[in-house]
Amino acid sequence: MMKLGNLIIAGIITGSIYATFAVCVAVWYRVSNILNLAVGDFAMVGALGVDNLYRVKGLPLPVAIITTLAVVAVFAYLYDLVVLRIAQDRRQMEGIVVTFFFTFALSFFIDGVAKMLFGTDVHAAPGLWNGNSLTLGSLHFERAGILVLACAVIIGGAFWVYIRYTLGGKALEASGENVVGARIVGIDTRRYRLWIFIGTAVIAAIFGIVESPITGFTYLSGATISLTGFIAAAYGGFRKPGRALLAGLFIGVLEALLGGYVSAEYGDTVLYAILATLILAWPRGLGFESAVSG
């Protein structure tokens, strides 16, 4: 029982990361119709950027964190201004495959720059809450894990409140539901796309900073996070952040249980086999058909 409890706790913590990234993918897809495959790379930049500025350049930790987040925000702003505006607004490119490659290319670009700046070794941002794990009976809670969970709850809760209780949140939803209908009432859908892109990039970077002491990051770590967030978002049909969040938690817990009870080495392989089987067996129920057909 103790092992099961600890595995579920570990799974929920990992799942909350996947859930957050899935929500980031789903929310931005709603307003832009573009799948952001670079979201995990922003997490990597957050983790390795803070590590580099703090450990190598010797900046104080708060300055390193603020500088990294500012760089991520400015980069996301410029990317939207230069690439996405040309791709989507001027040339009116449409279709999931065409727009897919704009963030795919961004992911490769960020990885390449990160390799030059941070090297190929495993690094992590310094822990923000150091000390031994906390225990409750026979259950163990890593402090970094608690921070990850707290960030997920705070960001998820803030987003939920924004959507449910503000006109801006409803305008965001309307932008995803019907772009023409949104423009008619005066909603600037381009501005929403920009702010959500910047917001999700910064959220991803924060998660990278908070989570990296648990797993460590290399310049290639972003791709794995993006992939899992992408799959979780796909289970919500890409357009339903609530379902994407549940799918992210489910994948995290399943991954932990498979790693603990089936095979630590082949847990991920079994996990993706199960996820693929679920999609094949029940595509409509999982919203995957609508995700692919648009």
Place this chain on the structure above:
Amino acid sequence: MSEPAQTALTVTGLSVAYGNVIAVHDATFSVAEGDACAITGPNGNGKSSILMGVTGMVHRRGTVEIFGAPARNGDVRWAARHGLTLVPERRQLYPNLTTTDNILLGCYGWTRNIRRARSSASFGRAIDLFPELKPHLKQAAGTLSGGQQQMVAIARGLAANPKILAVDEPCLGLAEAVAKRVYDALAQIHDEGTTLIVVEEAPRRALTLCNRRVEVRNGMAGPS
């Protein structure tokens, strides 16, 4: 002696094209404040494109003035802020949002504050316009009937607190009884002082409400 009505909308030399296809060519007309103006003509002759160009939903050539102020080309928000609101063809609702949220978003053009929007006279007026929608206020708009969706679209337009309400094909695909109900609501909006522009394929129906008519033929528009 009553003062002459102010000109609400002046359209001069309006042209709208989609790529190489010219939908509207050199349309010129004006609508006085308090008018109910019908834009009529056969399908595919550019009636809706006139509204799209006037409201800024698509880019245009020519000039549009709303209460004397030159309208910015392609800027729907500017038009909405200056009192011109479009109720589009095929409604363009947000299907997974509730009826209330759809109507509430009509207020977005003049406020970002949800409490201010909910307590506003224009939102209250929009909600009260169609009492038959009240049992469906918490229902997703996409699950409503076609007639109810048209009512939501008109109510959303009214929540914007327009001085000019431009309604595109309000009865498209509706049963006659529902179409009459929609026209009754438009008449009520007009009676309460809002200038109306109604795009309608059937001139007979439009003229039960409108005191002016602009006829569109092959993308050319002029007073009938």
